[in-house]
Every structure is written in structure tokens, then in C-alpha cells.
Amino acid sequence: MSQHIKLKKGLNIPIAGEAVKEVTKTVLPDVVFVKPTDFRGLVPKLVVKEGDRVLAGQPLFVDKARQEICFCAPCSGTVEAIVRGDKRKLLGVRVKADANCEYAQHQPLKVEAADAAKIKQALIERGLWPMIQQRPYGIVANPDATPKSIFVSAMATAPLAADLDFVLGSQVGYIQVAINALAKLTNGGIHLSLDAETFLGSDFHKLTNVIQHTFSGPHPAGNVGVQINHISPINKGETVWTVDLLSLATIGKCLKDGIYDVTRMVAVTGPAAVNPSYVKGIQGMPMSAFAEYVGEKINEDASGVRMISGNVLTGENVGADGFLGFFDNQVTLLSEGDYCEMFGWIKPFRVKKFSFSRTYWSRFCKSKKYNMDTNTNGGVRAFFVSDVYGKVLPMDIYPVYLFKACLAKDIEKMENLGIYEVVEEDVALCEYVCPSKIDIQSIISDGINLMLKEMA
Amino acid sequence: MNGLRKYVDKIKPTFEKGGKLSALGSTFEAFESFLFVPKRTTLRGSHVRDSVDLKRVIIIAMFALIPSILFGMYNIGYQHNLAIGGNMGFWPIVWYGFLKILPLYLVTYIVGLAIEFGSAQIQGHEVNEGFLFTGLIIPLIVPVTVPLWMLAIAVAFAVIIGKEVFGGTGMNIWNPALIARAFLFFSYPNQMSGDDVWVSLRKADVAIDGFSGATPLSQISGGLENVHYSVADMFFGFIPGSVGETSKLCILIGACILIYTGVASWKIMFSSCAGGLAIGALACALGVTDVPAYYHLLMGGFLFGSVFMATDPVTAAQTECGKWIYGFLIGAIAVVIRLFNPGYPEGMMLAILLMNTFAPLIDHCVVNKNIKKRLARAKTV
Incomplete structure (x- = not known):
């Protein structure tokens, strides 16, 4: 029942700084940081103290509500600090890494012979469970539930995203193991979405035990939420699970070889990146490892270069002292935009500026890549142009009405208008194109948090 | 330009909170952002934003x-x-x-x-x-x-x-x-x-x-x-x-x-003209009037209203389907008023204001269709 789905709505933001497919550095970090804040709604409970020694794959903290779900150290070392914020909220655990990583050893699991319960137990015990996310809400999946189906996107359409074939092509074997394991946890099968243009040459096309779909179209066609909406939309009361390819490779390796290996190839991208390329690193590695890639800011008045863990739409501004996020395999370097441009809005040409709307000339230079910065390009206003959001959201949803329902905290309306089908990344482009400069991802985020609270 | 920027930066504190003229803060901000794109950067969510505002x-x-x-x-x-x-x-x-x-x-x-x-x-x-x-x-x-x-x-x-x-x-x-x-x-x-x-x-x-200042209408x-x-x-x-x-x-x-x-939305412009022409042609066919339908587009404020006023994104219908209905009804009502209300020759203003009033209702119906579809989907599964 594989199908081809053609999407027209959306936008590939033409931002400069795509990573060249070449590994220019291998980093063995001296310190790593694991953040519970990478998971929505997680209340963590620490299981280590400062000075404890941990191996790669040993738990640092667990989910307070479901204490069997643990979050593990990406490499071996000594717990150096437990970082807390306001009201003693746990912000993360810093681990001083050993020079040579030692892994906690698990028994290789024979996936073919194992049943669902055994696979679940292995995933939970080995700290792999947090990699399985649940929709609605985009939270860590509930191990007691049986999802309608599991969705995997093998398409990276986000701005400057790492090339999946390049980073994970060699790990198809592990991904296949993970797929075989996860397939036993659902009755609806695993849906794998591939890029319609390149799937024949892709390593992921060889994956079996999945229902393959092909998608074509601009971002957010590669977002798993958009794909679910077209393959089998989520209804009230249903849950599906999503796992990204990077996590599948980790899961597969841990089941097959028995080690928790979260080393990854990280794409260093962005207009402010010198020599954008790939770095071999690890989950939770420090941003200081990317210092040599930081280039010049866009304008002498600008305050510096922003270091983002993730892409420009959904990534987190972690700063030069920050660390790579749990799910991220991309770093974006972007010049700050805090400088003034005289009469910017009235200038007829402004050829250095890109706009999705046709109020600028950028549509005449389609192949041009733009040196963007973090300026909002305007002040915050009320919603006044309402048809622009739908043009970048290829889902059967009326975005503005959903946003307004979230703002009004009207649970029933949110439910009716499709809050179950979206997470922040799906509406990130709406936020990008918004002429009123409204923080739409925050609106949806608050909406989802409200749903979680009310539905608990 | 640099001089102007320096001057603005110099007087800015006067208008900020706690400054002498802080009561005029909004006014100052308006003039400043008129002169310069503000140096405001993204704090949350998408780190880059479109150039349109x-x-x-x-x-x-x-x-x-x-x-x-x-x-x-x-x-x-x-x-x-x-x-x-x-x-x-x-x-x-x-x-x-x-x-x-x-x-x-x-x-x-x-x-x-x-x-x-x-x-x-x-x-x-x-x-x-x-x-x-x-x-x-x-x-x-x-x-x-x-x-x-x-x-x-x-x-x-x-x-x-x-x-x-x-x-x-x-x-x-x-x-x-x-x-x-x-x-x-x-x-x-x-x-x-x-x-x-x-x-x-x-x-x-x-x-x-012999000069008459009468309008065609x-x-x-x-x-x-x-x-x-x-x-x-x-x-x-x-x-x-x-x-x-x-x-x-x-x-x-x-x-x-x-x-x-x-x-502005071409759908509203198009459907408004279509609505006007449709009612105009219908009236002609039924013998209500001998005015050809296209005259309605040429007389009075019909076209101006369709292009510049009906399309105001804030007051118009906001759903794509709703725009067709909204525009069509504006054109149709405007011509109906013209034809059947001799005391008030120009119908465009009232037609647009009336449909502004009903635009949320049209949108409500369109959105409700989407809601019903979603509910129906949940039931059939």
C-alpha cells in the first residue's frame, strides 16, 4: 500500500551555508551535557551524584512519573556537575569524559526470536526508550500503549539539514535491526517516507519490513507530522509513535552489538559558518568544539554569531558555552541581526533580502542563497494577513484558527481544529513567514502543554 | 545616515522607561522604526524571519x-x-x-x-x-x-x-x-x-x-x-x-x-466582479433592467470597492473557500441594491460593510466543515 504523495505547499528557505559532504574534524569531547529540557513535559529524577563514575549507556536521570525510563550518559566519565536553574529545576548533568570511551555492555538481542515484551524491556533497560516519541504532543512514548503505527521519515527537508544518506547510509544494517524490533510493537506496521526524487538511489530504499511512501515537495514535506497527516491522520484517542533515523541507527546498534553508541556526524551549517562541512562528534558535545567554524558577523554593529543546536527553524540558541541537543545532528551558525538598516522597509530593491511573499524581488533569483541573520525584520503586530500561513502548511488544518484557539485556551476548539496532528516543527514555517512577527511555535507549544495538563 | 543614527541613539534614552519624555515612547518608536529597521532579533522559535512585515x-x-x-x-x-x-x-x-x-x-x-x-x-x-x-x-x-x-x-x-x-x-x-x-x-x-x-x-x-455633474449611476x-x-x-x-x-x-x-x-486576494476581486456580472446579467435576462451587466463594473465605485476595499485582509473572509463566497455576495448585493433601490444608487459601500459583518460567519461555516470532517474521520476508524 505504498503511495506517492505530492505536496505543493511549503518553502525551502534559501539560506546560505550548506555543509559540504566531507568530514573535516573528529571531536572527542572532554565534557558532555545531557539535558532533560530536550524532552517536553519531562520531570526528571536524578540517579547519580556529583563525582559518580558512569559508563556510556548508564542512566543519569529517569522520568519521575515512569521511573523505568532512563536517560543515559553518551560517553563514559565522571559526573562533574549537576546544573540547576530557577526553583532548582534540573537543567542538565555535566559529565567529564574519559579519553577512551567505555561502554556498558549488554547482551546482543536476537530480534527475530524476541517477542514484543522482551523488545520493550530491552529498549527501556538500555536507555533507548526516550528516542521513541509519541504523537499527539511529541513526548516520550508510553511503554504501556500499543501505537496505531510507527512513522519514520527518511527525508531531511529542514533548512541546511544533514544529508541522511551521507550520515547514515553506512548504518542501514543497524536501522533494519531497529525496524524489525519496533515492528513487533505495533499492529499497524512501520511507515517509512522517502524523498520521491532520490529514493531509488537511496540506501534507505533497501529497508524491508516497512511500508514505504514517497513524498515530494518543499519543506515541511520531510517532517514526520506532515507525513502522518497525509498517510493516516491522528484522531482523538489514537497514538502513533515516531522515531528519527538517527535514533533508529542507535537503537539497532545497541540491540545488535550491545553498546549505547550515540556518536554521530554533525553537519556544521549556516551563513556564518566558515568551511561548512561535517564533524564527527557525539550527542551532548560542547559547542566550543565548533569554534573554528565560526565566521564573521554580518554587520559591524551586530553583536556576534549565534550558535544554534539544530536548524534555523526549530533549533535552540544554546550559545558558545552550550551543548548539542539530544536529537540534533546539525549546528547552525547565524549572525545576529541587531543592527539598524535605514529605511529598510521602504527600499524598493533590497536584493539581499529574501521573502516568501512577492513584496520583494527574491522570486526572480530562484537559485540565490541568502546570507540571513536573526533580525525579525519588523515589529510585532496583531494577525492581519491570514492566508499566508496555509501556504506553508501542507496539512488539512486551518492554521490561524488553531493558533487563536490555543491563545484562547479553548481545549475543545483546539481538539477540533487539529492540535493532535501538529507539534512546533510543523508550524515553524508559519512562524518564519508571519508578517506580524508572532511567535507561533510558542503558541502551539503552550497549547500542547495545556492539553497535556488538562488531559492528564 | 550615520549621523542621524547617532542622534537617534542619543535622544533614545529620553523616551525610554524612566526618561523625561517616556510618555511619548510609542511616538518615538514609530518614528524610529520608520527611519530604521529596528535592531530587534528573534528570541524564541524560528531564528530567521521573512523580510516582509x-x-x-x-x-x-x-x-x-x-x-x-x-x-x-x-x-x-x-x-x-x-x-x-x-x-x-x-x-x-x-x-x-x-x-x-x-x-x-x-x-x-x-x-x-x-x-x-x-x-x-x-x-x-x-x-x-x-x-x-x-x-x-x-x-x-x-x-x-x-x-x-x-x-x-x-x-x-x-x-x-x-x-x-x-x-x-x-x-x-x-x-x-x-x-x-x-x-x-x-x-x-x-x-x-x-x-x-x-x-x-x-x-x-x-x-x-447644459452641464450636468450627475454620475452615470x-x-x-x-x-x-x-x-x-x-x-x-x-x-x-x-x-x-x-x-x-x-x-x-x-x-x-x-x-x-x-x-x-x-x-490582496485575487479570489475576492474576481468573485466580486463575477457576482456583480451574474446578477446584472440575470436582471437583464428577466427584463428587470435594460442596463447591460458590464455597465455595473464601469459605473460608480464597484471596481474600486472590489479591488481596494473588499480585499482588506482584516475584514474580509479569511478562509480560501470563504473568500469566493464573500466576494461573490459583495458583487451580487451591490448590484441588487443598485437595481432595486432607486433612492440609493450606489450599493458597493453597503454591500462591503454588510459582508464584512458576515465574513466571520462564512469563515465559521467553512472551518466547521473541516471540524466535521475531522470528527467523522475519528468515528469511522
């Missing part, structure tokens, strides 16, 4: 109005010249029109912006750009002879009751420019309709014998044979009427700019 949208919409304004200016002088039977040259005609239109703009902008700045100051938010466009449009939809004090009251009414009470640009239910016109129309009907208000004359001027209520203007005159705009509405050519140029840039 409300200022850019408004400036493009204003740009699209320029042909109509220029021609309107010329036509004021042209009609004046016809009325006095003079033989003024091109530039004197333009100059006459300019002198007539300038006070209208001065009054509109001074009154409107004063209220906008004041209310932004009171509410402590940034000044919205919306009135720049509203203010540009109001003088174009009134007769050139409108007394300035009436215009001032109408503008104040439109900005306060039509917009600010709802929370400013983006929150209003009705098109503020049309609120101003409706206010004038119902409060001072003698100055807003009839055959004498459309042509500007100086005190000493006397219209020559008022002539046509007596039957098609009463219309003295050729189709070409009506298309190019050499007819009496509200300042900006006469030249359909200039309006179409504006429409092209709006449609190309995507600032």
Missing part, C-alpha cells in the same frame, strides 16, 4: 493606489474645466486638482494619525501602520466638495469607533475607510449624494448651461438612454464621481500590483 505590505498597497490618486487629481480639474466651459491646459488642470485634494489628505492624516498615535500611547503599544493606507483611501471615496470639518469628524469616528475600540489594526470588524464614508453618507446625505457634489467649483464659478436610474457618457469615458474615468473611483484603467493597474505581490 506590515510596513512593507502597507507600502505596496499604497503604491497600488497611486495611479488612482494621480488620475483622480487630474479628473477633479478636468471636470471643473468642463463645468465652467473653460479651456485650461494640462498642468493648470492638474494643479487645480492638486489644490483640491491636498486639504482632504491633510485633514485625513492629521486627524487620523493624531488619534492613532494617541491611542497607541495610551495603550502603550507600537503605532500600527494600518491608518497610512486607510488615510490614503478615504479622500478617494468621498466627493471632492466634502466640507473639511465633516471629513475630520468622519475620520475621527472611523478610527475610534471603527478600529480603536476593537483594539486597533487587525482587530476591526469593518473596513475603517468605509466606516468613514458611511458616517458621512448617513449623517450628511446632502453633501454626499445628488448631482451637485461631484464637481468642484470655486465660489465665483458658474456652471455653463444617477443618470441610469432614469433608464439606459439617459446615460450621457460613453463606455470609453467610463472606463478611462472622464466622468464625475468620487475622487479615486472614476478611472477603471488606473484601478486595474493597482489591481495588477496587488495581485502580483499577493497583498
Whole structure:
């Protein structure tokens, strides 16, 4: 029942700084940081103290509500600090890494012979469970539930995203193991979405035990939420699970070889990146490892270069002292935009500026890549142009009405208008194109948090 | 430019919180952001943002109005010249029109912006750009002879009751420019309709014998044979009427700019014209009138309303499907009013205001369809 789905709505933001497919550095970090804040709604409970020694794959903290779900150290070392914020909220655990990583050893699991319960137990015990996310809400999946189906996107359409074939092509074997394991946890099968243009040459096309779909179209066609909406939309009361390819490779390796290996190839991208390329690193590695890639800011008045863990739409501004996020395999370097441009809005040409709307000339230079910065390009206003959001959201949803329902905290309306089908990344482009400069991802985020609270 | 920036930076603290003139903070912010793109950066969510903002949208919409304004200016002088039977040259005609239109703009902008700045100051938010466009449009939809004090009251009414009470640009239910016109129309009907208000004359001027300042719309209520203007005159705009509405050519140029840039919805423009033509043709076919359907597009403010006012994104229907219905009904209702209400020849204003009122209802129905679909999907699974 594989199908081809053609999407027209959306936008590939033409931002400069795509990573060249070449590994220019291998980093063995001296310190790593694991953040519970990478998971929505997680209340963590620490299981280590400062000075404890941990191996790669040993738990640092667990989910307070479901204490069997643990979050593990990406490499071996000594717990150096437990970082807390306001009201003693746990912000993360810093681990001083050993020079040579030692892994906690698990028994290789024979996936073919194992049943669902055994696979679940292995995933939970080995700290792999947090990699399985649940929709609605985009939270860590509930191990007691049986999802309608599991969705995997093998398409990276986000701005400057790492090339999946390049980073994970060699790990198809592990991904296949993970797929075989996860397939036993659902009755609806695993849906794998591939890029319609390149799937024949892709390593992921060889994956079996999945229902393959092909998608074509601009971002957010590669977002798993958009794909679910077209393959089998989520209804009230249903849950599906999503796992990204990077996590599948980790899961597969841990089941097959028995080690928790979260080393990854990280794409260093962005207009402010010198020599954008790939770095071999690890989950939770420090941003200081990317210092040599930081280039010049866009304008002498600008305050510096922003270091983002993730892409420009959904990534987190972690700063030069920050660390790579749990799910991220991309770093974006972007010049700050805090400088003034005289009469910017009235200038007829402004050829250095890109706009999705046709109020600028950028549509005449389609192949041009733009040196963007973090300026909002305007002040915050009320919603006044309402048809622009739908043009970048290829889902059967009326975005503005959903946003307004979230703002009004009207649970029933949110439910009716499709809050179950979206997470922040799906509406990130709406936020990008918004002429009123409204923080739409925050609106949806608050909406989802409200749903979680009310539905608990 | 650097000097100006330095000066602005120097005086900025005076207007910030705790400064001597902090009460004028919004006003300062408005002027500063008029001069410079503010140095504000993204804090949450998407780190890059599109280059378009409300200022850019408004400036493009204003740009699209320029042909109509220029021609309107010329036509004021042209009609004046016809009325006095003079033989003024091109530039004197333009100059006459300019002198007539300038006070209208001065009054509109001074009154409107004063209220906008004041209310932004009171509410402590940034000044919205919306009135720049509203203010540009109001003088174009009134007769050139409108007394300035009436215009001032109408503008104040439109900005306060039509917009600010709802929370400013983006929150209003009705098109503020049309609120101003409706206010004038119902409060001072003698100055807003009839055959004498459309042509500007100086005190000493006397219209020559046989000159009529009647618009095609008022002539046509007596039957098609009463219309003295050729189709070409009506298309190019050499007819009496509200300042900006006469030249359909200039309006179409504006429409092209709006449609190309995507600032206004072509669906609303198209469906509104379709609605007008459909009812016009139906009335012809049934023998209600002998006015050909396309006349309705050429007479009065139909086209101007369809292009510049019905498409106001805030007050129009916001769903794609809703736009078709909304536009069609505007055109249809406007022509129905024209045909069946002889006391009120121009139906466009009321049609748009009426549909502004019903636009949320149309959207509600369209969105509800989506909700029902979602619920049905949940039940069948």
C-alpha cells in the first residue's frame, strides 16, 4: 500500500551555508551535557551524584512519573556537575569524559526470536526508550500503549539539514535491526517516507519490513507530522509513535552489538559558518568544539554569531558555552541581526533580502542563497494577513484558527481544529513567514502543554 | 545616515522607561522604526524571519493606489474645466486638482494619525501602520466638495469607533475607510449624494448651461438612454464621481500590483466582479433592467470597492473557500441594491460593510466543515 504523495505547499528557505559532504574534524569531547529540557513535559529524577563514575549507556536521570525510563550518559566519565536553574529545576548533568570511551555492555538481542515484551524491556533497560516519541504532543512514548503505527521519515527537508544518506547510509544494517524490533510493537506496521526524487538511489530504499511512501515537495514535506497527516491522520484517542533515523541507527546498534553508541556526524551549517562541512562528534558535545567554524558577523554593529543546536527553524540558541541537543545532528551558525538598516522597509530593491511573499524581488533569483541573520525584520503586530500561513502548511488544518484557539485556551476548539496532528516543527514555517512577527511555535507549544495538563 | 543614527541613539534614552519624555515612547518608536529597521532579533522559535512585515505590505498597497490618486487629481480639474466651459491646459488642470485634494489628505492624516498615535500611547503599544493606507483611501471615496470639518469628524469616528475600540489594526470588524464614508453618507446625505457634489467649483464659478455633474449611476436610474457618457469615458474615468473611483484603467493597474505581490486576494476581486456580472446579467435576462451587466463594473465605485476595499485582509473572509463566497455576495448585493433601490444608487459601500459583518460567519461555516470532517474521520476508524 505504498503511495506517492505530492505536496505543493511549503518553502525551502534559501539560506546560505550548506555543509559540504566531507568530514573535516573528529571531536572527542572532554565534557558532555545531557539535558532533560530536550524532552517536553519531562520531570526528571536524578540517579547519580556529583563525582559518580558512569559508563556510556548508564542512566543519569529517569522520568519521575515512569521511573523505568532512563536517560543515559553518551560517553563514559565522571559526573562533574549537576546544573540547576530557577526553583532548582534540573537543567542538565555535566559529565567529564574519559579519553577512551567505555561502554556498558549488554547482551546482543536476537530480534527475530524476541517477542514484543522482551523488545520493550530491552529498549527501556538500555536507555533507548526516550528516542521513541509519541504523537499527539511529541513526548516520550508510553511503554504501556500499543501505537496505531510507527512513522519514520527518511527525508531531511529542514533548512541546511544533514544529508541522511551521507550520515547514515553506512548504518542501514543497524536501522533494519531497529525496524524489525519496533515492528513487533505495533499492529499497524512501520511507515517509512522517502524523498520521491532520490529514493531509488537511496540506501534507505533497501529497508524491508516497512511500508514505504514517497513524498515530494518543499519543506515541511520531510517532517514526520506532515507525513502522518497525509498517510493516516491522528484522531482523538489514537497514538502513533515516531522515531528519527538517527535514533533508529542507535537503537539497532545497541540491540545488535550491545553498546549505547550515540556518536554521530554533525553537519556544521549556516551563513556564518566558515568551511561548512561535517564533524564527527557525539550527542551532548560542547559547542566550543565548533569554534573554528565560526565566521564573521554580518554587520559591524551586530553583536556576534549565534550558535544554534539544530536548524534555523526549530533549533535552540544554546550559545558558545552550550551543548548539542539530544536529537540534533546539525549546528547552525547565524549572525545576529541587531543592527539598524535605514529605511529598510521602504527600499524598493533590497536584493539581499529574501521573502516568501512577492513584496520583494527574491522570486526572480530562484537559485540565490541568502546570507540571513536573526533580525525579525519588523515589529510585532496583531494577525492581519491570514492566508499566508496555509501556504506553508501542507496539512488539512486551518492554521490561524488553531493558533487563536490555543491563545484562547479553548481545549475543545483546539481538539477540533487539529492540535493532535501538529507539534512546533510543523508550524515553524508559519512562524518564519508571519508578517506580524508572532511567535507561533510558542503558541502551539503552550497549547500542547495545556492539553497535556488538562488531559492528564 | 550615520549621523542621524547617532542622534537617534542619543535622544533614545529620553523616551525610554524612566526618561523625561517616556510618555511619548510609542511616538518615538514609530518614528524610529520608520527611519530604521529596528535592531530587534528573534528570541524564541524560528531564528530567521521573512523580510516582509506590515510596513512593507502597507507600502505596496499604497503604491497600488497611486495611479488612482494621480488620475483622480487630474479628473477633479478636468471636470471643473468642463463645468465652467473653460479651456485650461494640462498642468493648470492638474494643479487645480492638486489644490483640491491636498486639504482632504491633510485633514485625513492629521486627524487620523493624531488619534492613532494617541491611542497607541495610551495603550502603550507600537503605532500600527494600518491608518497610512486607510488615510490614503478615504479622500478617494468621498466627493471632492466634502466640507473639511465633516471629513475630520468622519475620520475621527472611523478610527475610534471603527478600529480603536476593537483594539486597533487587525482587530476591526469593518473596513475603517468605509466606516468613514458611511458616517458621512448617513449623517450628511446632502453633501454626499445628488448631482451637485461631484464637481468642484470655486465660489465665483458658474456652471455653463447644459452641464450636468450627475454620475452615470444617477443618470441610469432614469433608464439606459439617459446615460450621457460613453463606455470609453467610463472606463478611462472622464466622468464625475468620487475622487479615486472614476478611472477603471488606473484601478486595474493597482489591481495588477496587488495581485502580483499577493497583498490582496485575487479570489475576492474576481468573485466580486463575477457576482456583480451574474446578477446584472440575470436582471437583464428577466427584463428587470435594460442596463447591460458590464455597465455595473464601469459605473460608480464597484471596481474600486472590489479591488481596494473588499480585499482588506482584516475584514474580509479569511478562509480560501470563504473568500469566493464573500466576494461573490459583495458583487451580487451591490448590484441588487443598485437595481432595486432607486433612492440609493450606489450599493458597493453597503454591500462591503454588510459582508464584512458576515465574513466571520462564512469563515465559521467553512472551518466547521473541516471540524466535521475531522470528527467523522475519528468515528469511522
